[in-house]
Amino acid sequence: MSPSHLRRALTAGLLASLVSILPARSETLDKVTFGTNWVAEAEHGGFFQAVADGTYKKYGLDVSIVPGGPNENNRMLLVAGKIDFFMAANTLMSFDAVANNVPVVTIAAMFQKDPQVLLSQPDAKVTKLEDLKPLTLFVSKEGMSSYFQWLKSEYGFSEKNVRPYNFNPQPFIANPKSAMQGYVTSEPFAVEKAAGFKPNVILLADAGFNTYSTLIETRRDIVEKKPDMVQRFVDASIVGWYNYIYGDNSAGNAMIKKLNPEMTDDLLAYSVAKMKQYGIVDSGDSVKAGIGAMSDDRYTSFFNKMVKAGVVRGDLDFRKSYTLRFVNKGVGVELRPAKP
Secondary structure: OOOOHHHHHHHHHHHHHHHHOHHHHOOEEEEEEEEEOOOOOHHHHHHHHHOOOOOHHHHEEEEEEOOOOOOOOHHHHHHHHOOOEEEEHHHHHHHHHHOOOEEEEEEEEEEEEOOOOOOHHHOOOOOOOHHHHHOOEEEEHHHHHHHHHHHHHHHOOOOHHEEOOOOOHHHHOOOEEEEEEEEEOOHHHHHHHOOOOOOEEEEEEEOOOOEEEEEEEEEEEHHHHHHHHHHHHHHHHHHHHHHHHHHHOOOHHHHHHHHHOOOOOHHHHHHHHHHHHHOOOOOOOHHHHEEEEOOOOHHHHHHHHHHOOOOOOOOHHHHHHHHOOOOOOOOHHOOOOOOO
């Protein structure tokens, strides 16, 4: 081979190598906007992790996260076509969408368990959910219209002991014979910091309140027109959650703190530890089917409980609220650490 032919061959080989190792630079990423339902926190960590560590980009996506907050309504932005995906709180929101003909559908459930808890003081000697009945209960307006109706129908709780919960732990701390709602990932931490005691924690999910939580919603037209993009967003989000829960989550946490300067390293670490301890993200069906897993049986079970509690109508076509098309594929399960 002549020197000129050799140079051309080497140049062609080098170019081929560069193309093979730098595909992202030669491909156009799909721009995607995802809205959360609250300010940046560990409970959204897998999504931030997937942005920060490049997972979304590996799946051909350029994802922008729009944090929610007390004065934001990102779900309305989804319905209006301003964003592509939204993080819904729980399955009841999905049922409500069907009831009101809102054209959205749930495509994944990132939390197998709702983090909703009831907290009591150590001296109250609460060991099970029924022990809370005689106590003063601080419950929010939203809680009264959802999980408390289930507590009434399933466990015989009474509204006579309920007082309004205004997301301030001080009334609970001041009353040893009271219980307060919260998230297992945050309120116990706040109470311990403020009062100096570790509250008893009853996770409603472990007592039968089997709603999914931290759902990914999108519009039905996006599912129909861009199913490949939807699948890539779901898969990359799942991988982001595995990396956040089990791997080095420093990149995701740095992004959370940048967007929410009030967030602390202590609370982030606490929240992740509790998500792992209680199986909030990875338990039940997700053990085999992967994070994000959903099932018809689980939806049917929760729907029947909510009908019994009078929260939803029995003639609601609840199966329109979700699709299993994009989950239960075992994506990312290899990222879960092996049990010792």
